[in-house]
Amino acid sequence: MTCTKLNLIKNNPKNSVHSTVVIGGGPAGLTAAYQLAKHGLKSVVLEKADKVGGIARTETYKGYRFDIGGHRFFTKVPEVQHLWQEVLGNDFIKVPRLSRIYYNKKFFSYPLEPLNALNNLGMIGSLRIMSSYLKIKLRPLPEEKNFEQWVTNRFGERLYQTFFKSYTEKVWGIPCTQIQADWAAQRIKGLSLKKAIINAFFGSNDTKTLIKEFDYPILGPGMMWERFEEKLNQKGSPVYLNTEVIKIEREDKRIKRILVQQEGKNFSIEGDNFISSMPISALIHRLDPLPPEAVLRAARSLKYRDFLIVALIIDQKHLFPDNWIYIHSPEFKVGRIQNFKNWSPAMVPDANKTCLGMEYFCSKGDQLWELSEKELIALASREVVNLGLVDSIDKVKDGTVIRQLKAYPVYDAEYTQHLAVLQDYLDSFENLQTIGRNGMHRYNNQDHSMLAGLLAAENIMGAKHDLWKVNTERSYQEEFVVKQSKTKTLTLASTK
Template identity: 55%
Template sequence: MGADRVVIIGAGPAGLTAAYELQRRAPRSHPVVLEASRMVGGISRTEERDGYRFDIGGHRFFTKVPEVEAMWHEVLGADFITVSRMSRIYYRGRFYAYPLKVLNALWNIGLYEAGRILISYLKWQIWPHPKETNFEEWTINRFGGRLYMHFFRAYTEKVWGISPRRIQADWAAQRIKSLSLMKVIRNSVFGGTDATSLIERFQYPRLGPGMMWERVRDSVIGRGGEVRLGANVTRVLWSEDRVIAVGIGKDSVDGQPASEELVEGDQFINSMALRDLIEAFDPPPPDEVRDAAQRLRYRDFLIVALQLDQVDPFPDNWIYIHSPEVLVGRIQNFRAWSRDMVADESTASIGMEYFVNKGDRLWSMPDEELRGLAASEIEKLGLADAARITGFAVIRQEKAYPVYDAEYRDAVEVIRTWLQTLRNFQTAGRNGLHRYNNQDHSMLTAMLAVRNILGEENDLWTVNVERSYHEEFETKKVESGRRVQTV
């Protein structure tokens, strides 16, 4: 395949990693990155207001994928700091250490309820759900019904806005991995962890994750590539088995593009959401592909960032809010991630995170009302006095999380089958594959997409960052007879 001009849709971790990797492996190539917004980094960007910086959700940098780790250090150097983790769960007026600490949990929940949790766990070990089809069944089989009721059900409903019974088990298997109640207890007593989500130390860019992607942007441009902001891809033109060009809207009038610029390329890598991608193809794909795209669902997100005239109202990097009496789902303390995230070290920057659907009551609430809601809830939780708030900002993020509902797997398979008929087009990243995974997964899929352009045959749809944890590298044949590296 040729790598002369590669058009990349999206300037998040996947898109910018693709451009960076392409220039590293093929210095004469010319990547053109098209980003609809005015910032790079996607959901991993860092916003700034009046000298206060905040993430769109906290982003830990932790991986055991060597090529991803190497790129982080290569780009950031001394600006890549190590952070000690402190996180807790707020539930029924009490704070629980997370990862779990046995004495803390017993003190908070009481010996009687702890005994009931253990009995419930043993019951489900003897009589588990025979088939794990959804999140509830998967979790109960590993933690028991009582612990599920306390610590999984309400929070999962808050995050996703639907019953855990409607979320597929593979989301839990992907996010919680090999964890179980006995492993949690063992780890809390003897140390160590079996889950990536529970690591005690992680790395982080000094000025937030956006610093990483701003540096990559500058590197790509410095080596002769293009990163074009405000370039909203509205059409993907294709013929037979190849993509020819993408159309980007310019000079909007009443929200509609008044003109269009066509950007041609030899190869194309996409990281925009699959549903939007399929809608953009011109001519339209087959009806069953378009119908499948419409079945994909996303969870949106908004953050109310509060500036307080006090230092660290709580010591945690973040707190999970399981209590249903407030709407906030998670609270970040950005100064605990990096001191450079605040304009003045005698102040604090707090992120009140709400999981929403675009158009619902919270999403549509005016910014001042959201500020009032966040102020009242942080005070209700006993974390800060609303009178200490000196400033705020509201950021809304569409399609933050692909939803793993009952329809997503079949829908993705239909889309995947059709997209793989296009010889010069690949899709990568979280929304590009409709796969809720971490930043390192998005980066790895982008790296492998570049290697495909240069002659390898990697199946991006089966990429699994866990391969490096277990040192499993396998090459197998796929149905077409091509040899594909399973990562």
């Protein structure tokens, strides 16, 4: 890595011209560069952080490896599945999926298990949920503009109040009535109460949320993106870390060059094509000359939700069997708890210990974000004990904190109109494409982001894909079929 960085400065003292410049070394950017390299087209990837992977990276602390949130490797897009196997191959392991919901001092199995739910809710509570469900089926809400309306129409008001409302508002920090229905349509992925009950009794399941097993890199998701990085460097399409884009120079509707800062030195890079996965709001403000004020105003209006994870090292061999647990009870600040040993035992160097990831959803500048690392570790330690997941606070032996800005693009009541302004403006550029979760301000999974990267690369090779159609339908992305055409380009076709 060090050699690569020094070569960038040495070989690019003033201007360097590349066929394609990729801004961002997350799943989207790395996939785009890799797809180009497979077709003999070289690129350069610029990553601001000290490692690749974006929010799908794997962090390390004293030999303990942990995700920035858990990342399952499951997709119904054949091209993405093929890439995963091509790049990582035998370094995948099969992981059984097990998760639960903590609510009102009880643990609910997820997916739904009727006897467990009945026991936790009681006969009266269960009957009320079913009654509420039947009521909404007979008389559904006339519109589904926000999250509350969308979920209520599918599950009934009582189940929405019990399992969806408190957790969702913890994640986003705003009322469910201010969250657009688009987010529910993408994240709940076609699940209904009827389908969940059928799955619970008969084992039938074609819903991504309810898969029972998934692939996982033995050393965490970052292993995948580090392998992409290695292959790109070998193919002559280098990945440069600790490299920040500070200005993007344009002439009319073409990007001409970008100004980059690395190790305190500035240099410019010219390119024929540009692919960006940096936050779309930041991209707009890096343009020189700046766009019209209406475009800048739209960029300023987009909102993000930040995230931090407190990794706790627990002096106990086994704690609980789940991969992760959702904490719906509002009296706890933690939103989700990962047990990384249950994702892969190789993530934990000491077999007699366990590493938990206590995930907190917050915003930069708020009270939670501003807590010191010591205060956050103390908070996470208290909460994991009060949840009954660890016997004693004395068993918490160490911990560390990772903060992640702009982890989640917010789907508030106004985001669609602001994003439309930015989309229209950026679509006018001849040699610029935006991809990825933040590059498109869209709540993409890594397979969505990789698909956008593949399509962006094919656009450079002559295709005409509309990237903004990836992950926009009211049904989840796997309801698109990706086919290989005679011209060896990907095409999207709705199955509906």
